[in-house]
Amino acid sequence: CATTAHQVTMSADSLARNQTHLERNATIQQFSLQGRIGVQTNSKGFSGGLQWQHSATNDNIALYSPLGGQVAQITKSSNQITLTDANGKQISAANAETLTYNALGWSLPLTGLSDWSLGRPSSSPVLASTWDEQGLLTTLNQDGWKIEFSNYTEQNGLWLPGKISLKSDQVNLKLLVESWNNITN
């Protein structure tokens, strides 16, 4: 599925495959992934390791500096989200976007990412989307983000993206997934 977005010819049967693929991925309730994240926001940025355990009710994200040490821990429960930095300082906020903006200077669209990292749209309206012959999403325009998916791999019957690039008018995010584990639906 190495076609680039604009060459995609979305034939009728690829539409059907897209729908089956999305229906199957929609069943995923829990996952954990290990990878790397790159962030750029008006000439400021961060890149490093990422470990993320996601379930319907809570999220646990660890951010690592490239030299191995952990730099931040983000824990989200149903009504609150807290970031602990490397010096043990804790900051809480109502949502991940404000929390990460205040603590790290860039906003992490955590809710959306918990769907986008699985190669599926989030529940809000989809402005536009394209997919490849296999029906796997290649681009998605949603919640003010232009998202590109690539490097799909099969994980026990489900096709999941290995690289997700997200652009909003303030932030440029790249997520590389090195490994998926305990995906449950």
Place this chain on the structure above:
Amino acid sequence: DGMDSVRAFYEKTQAVRANFHQVVTDKQGRKVQEVQGTMQLKRPNKFRWDYNKPYEQQIISDGKQVWLYDTELAQVTVRDIGKALGSSPAALLAGGKAIEETFTLANASNRDGLNWVSAQPKDKESGFEKILLGFKDNQIQEMALLDSFGHNTKIVFSKVEVNPALDEKSFLFKPPKGVDVVGE
């Protein structure tokens, strides 16, 4: 003992080249990261760590700024060496003589046939609780770091070359075309 080794290391060894194998484990001992590559350092404060496996990354310090290039992310992050990286393991190893200004050094127990020194970062913002350096015949063989989340980074060096002739250009970084460069 450890203190003699660390002093000899900073006084007699002006440059090092070695392979490294780095493993990070969390509090429960689960492996969080494992990378291998080559490293070079030249006092004071010039160093280059090339991660080769499982992903490509370069961390290069020209003594003033540290460049961090993740090839697959196509991103370069640049920081002043004084900032958080100032008291990081790479900067610790490549530090100039005044190492005891940034770290409190003390003998630590000997194990695995190495004599160990603990290096406590004086800068509270370093993010590392404890750093241990393991020497054999005054040559660095191992490093162990505990970060404030309880993760342990263990770096084992091999093929350690002492005072090799190093190409100055390896400590200079030129961002490849089409790659974004961002500040910290």
